[in-house]
Amino acid sequence: MNLGYWEDIDFSQKLTEQVRTMSAEALYRLTTEDLAEMRSGNILELGFGKGGGLFFLAERYPHLNFHAADAVKKNFDRVSQKLHKFPRSNVIQISNELFENINFGMQFDALVSVEALQHINDIPRFFTKLNEALRVGGTFMACAHMAKGLKQRELCLRIIPYAAQGIDVFQPIQKIQKHAKQNGFQIQIISIGRHVFHGFQKWLDALGIKDGSSSMYEAYNKNLLDYYLIKCKKLEHIKNGFIC
Numbered sequence: 001m002n003l004g005y006w007e008d009i010d011f012s013q014k015l016t017e018q019v020r021t022m023s024a025e026a027l028y029r030l031t032t033e034d035l036a037e038m039r040s041g042n043i044l045e046l047g048f049g050k051g052g053g054l055f056f057l058a059e060r061y062p063h064l065n066f067h068a069a070d071a072v073k074k075n076f077d078r079v080s081q082k083l084h085k086f087p088r089s090n091v092i093q094i095s096n097e098l099f100e101n102i103n104f105g106m107q108f109d110a111l112v113s114v115e116a117l118q119h120i121n122d123i124p125r126f127f128t129k130l131n132e133a134l135r136v137g138g139t140f141m142a143c144a145h146m147a148k149g150l151k152q153r154e155l156c157l158r159i160i161p162y163a164a165q166g167i168d169v170f171q172p173i174q175k176i177q178k179h180a181k182q183n184g185f186q187i188q189i190i191s192i193g194r195h196v197f198h199g200f201q202k203w204l205d206a207l208g209i210k211d212g213s214s215s216m217y218e219a220y221n222k223n224l225l226d227y228y229l230i231k232c233k234k235l236e237h238i239k240n241g242f243i244c
């Protein structure tokens, strides 16, 4: 599950599992709000995790077709099982591969990704693949926690256990911006950290969780990382540095 978007959550209530799910869905809603304007289309979710967000989107947008990929086999097996019981037929296909390695054989009208970009190390390779997977005019809608710069990234790698283990790599947000532009995308980045980290920390406190998860709040408070909404619109198709 993602860290959640907590802006509209009332913290005077008991922070139940249901409230936690609401925060995770709120992050999906915010990140993918442009899907509401689409009358039809094929959407790819990159990094479906336990599948809660994928099913949430498929319910919310029954007229859109969803495809999804996740690199972790356990997630794939779990979501495959849930898929048999899911009443809608608009989840077309899920795959168990690294996004960067998939041969889609088609182009998508939109790509969505909630809290997976912090895992991507090779940003140039990622954007080459994104360019291949998205049709001209399509949008990549994402959110993730990323470092505020190169120096800040180094410090994140030191203080956040997930980063020290290589699970999160927290590439600087500027790198996303640079490669999006080089690949012909118009990019918009919005900081939403103030509605993410504080709420997530409250949830950890309510449950008495004292693992390394709190280090993200520490990094945010030290101005090392932020949580970003990222929207990339593909204006033209660029291959090997040329507009095609």
Ligand SMILES: C[S@@+](CC[C@H](N)C(=O)[O-])C[C@H]1O[C@@H](n2cnc3c(N)ncnc32)[C@H](O)[C@@H]1O
Residues within 6 Å of the ligand: 001, 002, 024, 046, 047, 048, 049, 050, 051, 052, 053, 069, 070, 071, 072, 075, 097, 098, 099, 100, 113, 114, 115, 116, 119, 120
């Ligand atoms: C923090 S989880 C978020 C899951 C889900 N989107 C959510 O918000 O609940 C990130 C997920 O992205 C997947 N992931 C990360 N990098 C990936 C890549 N390059 N290709 C495919 N899946 C990836 C991970 O396996 C993990 O399940």
